[in-house]
Amino acid sequence: MAEQPPESSHPLTAHDPYAPDASGSVGSLRELLLARLDSASGLAPETRELLRELLPDEQTGGSGGSPEGTVQLRSITAAGWRGIGPRTTLELPPGPGLVIVAGPNGSGKSSFAEAAETAITGRNSRWEGRRARDWQGGWRNLHTPDGVTPEVCVELSVGERGEPVTVRRTWYGTKVDETRTQVMGPDGAERKWEEVIDAKALDLARPFLPYSELGSMINGTLGSLHDAFFRLLGLELLAEFDARVKDVDTECSQTIKQRDTLTAKLLDELSGLDDPRAREAAQALSGTKPDLGRIRALLESRTPAAEAELARLRQYAGLTGPDLRETAGAVARLRDAAATAEEARYGSAEDARRLARLLEAALEHRRRSRSAHCPVCGSEDRLDRAWSERARAEVERLQAQAADAEAARQAVSVAVRAVHDLVQPVPVWLRGETSGLAALWQEWAWCRDVTHPRELADRVERAAAALDEACRQVRDEAAGRLAEYDDAWQPTAVRLAEWLAAAQAAEAAAERRRHARKARTWLRPIIDELREERLRPFAHQSQEVWQRLCEHSSVTLGSVTLAGTPGRGRVVLDVSVDDRSAPAYSVMSQGELHSLALSLFLPRATHPASPFGFLVIDDPVQSMDPDKVEGLARVLDACARDRQVIVFTHDTRLQQAVAHLGIQATVLRVTRQSNSVVSVETLTDPVEQALAEARAVSLDPGLPQDVADHVLPAMCRVAVEAACLETARRRLRDEHGFGLRAVEERVASLDRTKTYVALALLGDGRQNARDAVERICPGGWRLVEAFNSGAHAPLPGVDDRKRLVARTAALAQAIRRTGGIGAADSTGGAR
């Protein structure tokens, strides 16, 4: 006989929340990628190098806190907040389990849900919605006297020791964001928020599913859901890797774009410049591929085309014509020499010399012959002493005259040479030109061929003057143009240098981008593969939740996949109606959309890496069919195996389903009286549920004795054990300082009622709790032993049965009272 209700297998709880993080292999993700990189064929070495360079380091800390950091809710308090006026606290039972907070519309239950979300996350999904403005104005309770500071507060149970930590958010202003948050440890000491709650994990696992998100998840938040999943799956490294590669791509593209803009700007600028360099640069820039080499050469003044003209201009600018002063001097000297030479003609000098020689010969003849007769003309006595003296003087005069003439001739030729020397030949670079300057210069050069002193002097004088004038003109003009060029060129040259740097960078960037793109192409399937691999359990879970919720729906949820790239991805739902695929949003009813939202929310919020041991779901029951509500109850039950699941609902159907399905749950009822006075009472809890069933059965006179003997003690036992569990969880947490994990480990080891009682009363299941039981409930131990052995006194009549239930109720009550509870539950506990 199956005495103990057999654990039905719950695939939802197939994952062990304390198992090593499913994403614990993040550490190996990097190595995995490196290995893939090494074995990747078809990747250029540069691409591989780039990937290696970009591969991020391991992130420490992972995606969430350790399971030791588990956070659970002890209570939610609100005052002056939304529908809640005077301070009201919603106490929650310790440990995992389902809590249904029921209440009619406007009773303030959603205010509690929002209070919890606001206190912990500091924001509220309604603030960000479309009607956020209205909402932001109406957060404050209308029935709050001015003196009361609005506040929301949650008492948490944090960490390995289950420390009570209070998070209180108070409003000092009238705006919704004018809040102050205070985090207090058990000793009243201020604590740091970050030490208590991992904000990143909060964002990732998001244990809150507010009503506003139930319907909008499909069309609204699939993108952010994708990113959350991505990080949840420990794929941040991949995301970052991809982002880095993408950044390189973008960066490179920017560099290239910058170059292109610069090019366009430069081209525009260059077209307005009349400069050979500008033309040259424009040409170099306008090709399909800018010619960097040409620009570089241009900047270093090495370009042949542009330089030729500039060199010419520079030559013109540096042009030196004849030295006019020197020329004038030389010409004057030439003229003088010529004049002197004309006076003493060369011919007369020769005559004088000849005559002198003749006279000298006559004188010699007279001296030798001692005769005064002229041997030439024969006249007698003419060559006397007086003649001789005259002739001698004449000889001397003639000789002097000849020397003078000789000197003058010499002087002229010197002067001519001097003038010739001044005449420069046509400069090499000017030859072949047909400009006026070249002609003048030619004229000037030809002066060299002129030997006649006067003609030379005249021509040189004329040519020099003309050439000098021409040279000056050409020089001035060239210098002017050069200056003009350089003035306009200088800034352009600077730009061009700038451009050159940009172009060089762009060239490198283009190469890098090519590799980055290749790398991304390579990375994409790997990301997809890893993502799919890691998402699979989540997808399965989603499908399971969906199946449970929508067993009878014609809509089936196939695969749940992540598509797109990190940052721009989305969750893709393979939804089909009667085996035809369809977009989720269009074919689903509101109830189905809610179910889908839950299907996506639950796997994320119950991820093993999440430090949050609780879920807060606001009104998931609305617009669900009866069978969906049953499915929901089952799903919530499965989640509640290892988590606090707090569900707010105004619908009684969830309660009913829970009762019919025999799901253990605590039902709290929120009622609101006038002036926003809100009260919370416990309607039922697992102990009450079991007792109520036992009581109902015990009162049935038609129940045969052997059925009663078999059934009633078992039912009573369930009630006692439920009481023990609740008490044990509270005691271990509050008195022994055990964290959730430690508590649940001990709870899981319980098998017999005795051990349940011992754990509840003594905090240790292995001890004997007899004395402790007798102290709080005389005669209770006998009952416990009977539960243990199955040897009960027979229950022939209704009275015996009622007595058993009453004794059980008393024992359960006594056990719970030791844990500081039960007084509030006296409504139906004691009989």
Next chain:
Amino acid sequence: MTASAQALVSAADRLLNPSGAVASLAPGLRARAAAVLLRMALDQALDAYWARVHPSMTRIGKHRMLCLEWYAGRDTARRCRTTWLALSAACHYRAQELPPAPAEIHARLVEVTALVAALHAGPGTAP
């Protein structure tokens, strides 16, 4: 008895997947009729089950199903109770309420078939 439970289930099945004259009835009506038949089938199966456990078992349905947990196992018992209640709600004619959806009743039919089989397997058999 169980044979008749199965007969009731097949009759319900014919109502849900009609052919011929039955098809002229409105689907909601047929679904409700099927719900009645299914509830009867479940009752029959439970009767047969309890008859084997104890000939004079109480006639109060709720108590029977609460007790069932300790004989047929928690899962079967809870499913019986949920299904029975759901069928019960579906087969009551209330002017203000919508008739049950054929799809829902069909799902209940599958469930009832399984439960009838489980109960037929006999008392003391774990589900």
